[in-house]
Amino acid sequence: MQKIILTGDRPTGRLHVGHYVGSLRRRVELQNSGDFDEIYIMIADAQALTDNAENPGKVRENILEVALDYLAAGLDPAKSTLFIQSQIPELTELTFYYMNLVTVARLQRNPTVKTELQMRHFDGGGVPVGFFTYPISQASDITAFKATVVPVGEDQEPMLEQCREIVRKFNSVYGETLVEPEIMLPDNAACLRLPGIDGKAKMSKSLGNCIYLAEEPEDIKKKVMSMFTDPDHLRVEDPGKTEGNPVFIYLEAFARPEYFAEFCPDYRNLDEMKAHYERGGLGDVKVKKFLNNCLQAELEPIRKRRQEYQKDLGYVVDVLKKGSEVAKKKAAETLADVKRAMRIDYFDDQELIRSQAAKYQG
Numbered sequence: 001m002q003k004i005i006l007t008g009d010r011p012t013g014r015l016h017v018g019h020y021v022g023s024l025r026r027r028v029e030l031q032n033s034g035d036f037d038e039i040y041i042m043i044a045d046a047q048a049l050t051d052n053a054e055n056p057g058k059v060r061e062n063i064l065e066v067a068l069d070y071l072a073a074g075l076d077p078a079k080s081t082l083f084i085q086s087q088i089p090e091l092t093e094l095t096f097y098y099m100n101l102v103t104v105a106r107l108q109r110n111p112t113v114k115t116e117l118q119m120r121h122f123d124g125g126g127v128p129v130g131f132f133t134y135p136i137s138q139a140s141d142i143t144a145f146k147a148t149v150v151p152v153g154e155d156q157e158p159m160l161e162q163c164r165e166i167v168r169k170f171n172s173v174y175g176e177t178l179v180e181p182e183i184m185l186p187d188n189a190a191c192l193r194l195p196g197i198d199g200k201a202k203m204s205k206s207l208g209n210c211i212y213l214a215e216e217p218e219d220i221k222k223k224v225m226s227m228f229t230d231p232d233h234l235r236v237e238d239p240g241k242t243e244g245n246p247v248f249i250y251l252e253a254f255a256r257p258e259y260f261a262e263f264c265p266d267y268r269n270l271d272e273m274k275a276h277y278e279r280g281g282l283g284d285v286k287v288k289k290f291l292n293n294c295l296q297a298e299l300e301p302i303r304k305r306r307q308e309y310q311k312d313l314g315y316v317v318d319v320l321k322k323g324s325e326v327a328k329k330k331a332a333e334t335l336a337d338v339k340r341a342m343r344i345d346y347f348d349d350q351e352l353i354r355s356q357a358a359k360y361q362g
């Protein structure tokens with residue numbers, strides 16, 4: 001069987017380092033591994049509109065920002081198809097048919113939908129139907145490309161489960177047609193859920209606790225130096241906690257082994273640094289300076305590449321346009337398979353006239 005990746009992001013802002021360690025860095029590695037037959041990376045603007053109906057400008061403005069972040073991070077249009085969700089109408093059509101395979105009760109039980117419904121109030125106007133059904137649309141995104149692997153963050157687990165249920169249901173009702181995808185989560189706990197610089201569970205633009213992928217060097221430094229650490233670690237000689245300490249969680253995600261020799265030769269690796277912090281005698285400033293060096297080293301090439309692409313937005317649009325054409329072709333093939341399986345391909349169905357005619361030829 002072919003190995004196919006599909007994944008994507010909602011374009012509601014620039015991507016931050018949480019996106020990077022949680023998914024983007026992995027995608028680039030998978031892309032360069034050569035292990036996959038096809039890779040699709042989608043800018044999920046239609047999904048973003050499900051809770052931004054009154055603010056389409058925000059979505060529109062961020063399409064190129066996200067595309068720039070993709071290219072800057074190392075996604076290569078020669079190896080990965082980058083495309084825009086709304087430009088593939090086949091996805092909407094698939095959603096309409098899948099909707100008949102999912103109950104309202106099942107959507108209400110989807111944990112991600114549930115928390116999102118609790119968090120948002122939709123300005124007192126109630127929950128848009130489109131928002132409520134976005135897990136079904138996400139199943140269309142995944143199955144349209146016959147994806148076998150979906151690299152995403154942990155918060156997307158319920159979406160994948162719902163997608164797999166739709167696939168099983170479709171195949172059992174209409175015959176083996178769709179492919180069941182596997183989720184691929186980050187392998188390191190720090191990458192699974194990188195906290196904000198304030199230690200809050202999630203990095204999010206609205207909380208103002210993000211470090212962006214293309215952040216300027218001085219701003220990276222300022223943010224790192226202001227990060228939360230162990231609140232009981234007051235004096236250098238005090239023993240400190242590394243568990244749950246944002247600075248150490250970031251180091252888990254970013255400190256490559258070679259950075260110790262380069263920036264902090266007092267320690268050979270993170271375990272040694274942690275041990276010193278835990279027994280006391282290692283100050284926060286020193287740890288933060290090291291983290292700043294790691295982040296600067298990691299983000300500099302990304303920022304530089306982004307600056308180059310920023311000068312040529314025509315090229316970026318062209319990448320998305322060509323990618324959307326490729327994606328559309330693939331999605332159309334799957335839609336045709338789906339319609340054939342459901343036997344709603346009437347004009348290609350010779351059997352339709354024959355069986356109906358038999359009724360009238362007594």
Ligand code: TRP
Nearest residue numbers: 006007008009010044047138141
């Ligand atoms: N829900 C994803 C997010 O919020 C974006 C997304 C839309 C996606 N469709 C997808 C991710 C299909 C993976 C597969 O970031």
